[in-house]
Amino acid sequence: MTSSDPAAEGRRRADEFLALLTADDPAADAVLSDLAEVRDLVFLGAGLTAVARAEARALPPAQRAQANTRQLRLGLLRDANRADPEGLRTWLRRSGEEILLLRSQRDIADRVAAYERDALGTRAAAEANGSAAASTAPTTT
Numbered sequence: 001m002t003s004s005d006p007a008a009e010g011r012r013r014a015d016e017f018l019a020l021l022t023a024d025d026p027a028a029d030a031v032l033s034d035l036a037e038v039r040d041l042v043f044l045g046a047g048l049t050a051v052a053r054a055e056a057r058a059l060p061p062a063q064r065a066q067a068n069t070r071q072l073r074l075g076l077l078r079d080a081n082r083a084d085p086e087g088l089r090t091w092l093r094r095s096g097e098e099i100l101l102l103r104s105q106r107d108i109a110d111r112v113a114a115y116e117r118d119a120l121g122t123r124a125a126a127e128a129n130g131s132a133a134a135s136t137a138p139t140t141t
Contacts, residue, residue, distance in 0.1 A: 006043045013040075014047025021096045028096070032089045041088040045078060048095040055102040063105050070098055 013031065020028035035041050049071070056067035074095055081087025 006039065007046065010040075010043030010045075011047040011050070013044045014051060017044065017048070017092070017096055018051065018099060021100060029093075032092055035089075036085065038083060038085055038088060041085060041092060045088070045092055045095060048092065048099065049074075052095065052099050052102060055099060055106065058106050059102065060109050063109065067098075067102055067105075074098065 017028055017031045052071060056064050059067060078091045081091060
């Protein structure tokens, strides 16, 4: 069944696929195997690519650069399998796994940033109370 708007249908399938992949549900593979037309596989991939690019923008610079490199490699895999539905399914599976990786990296980056904010707040509070030295520079007498 082809939607009147294949791009919207691709985005919907991408969301469905990611939800199943996140839950480690075997039905994620069924989503891929149910698509027989190259066109439908490519529109699903476009939806996944849009998600991956958006997720990568939320990462710190080093991880964002690595994500861009992985996106280029995924593009090469897609291009090498342009007319092969089974090869495109491999591309889609790896694209979904890339998004899961990006999300885990973002979660880690968020935890590190929260830790740094808490540590800075604790230090500032200690300095304000006079229970910590205002400077870590050595003093001479």
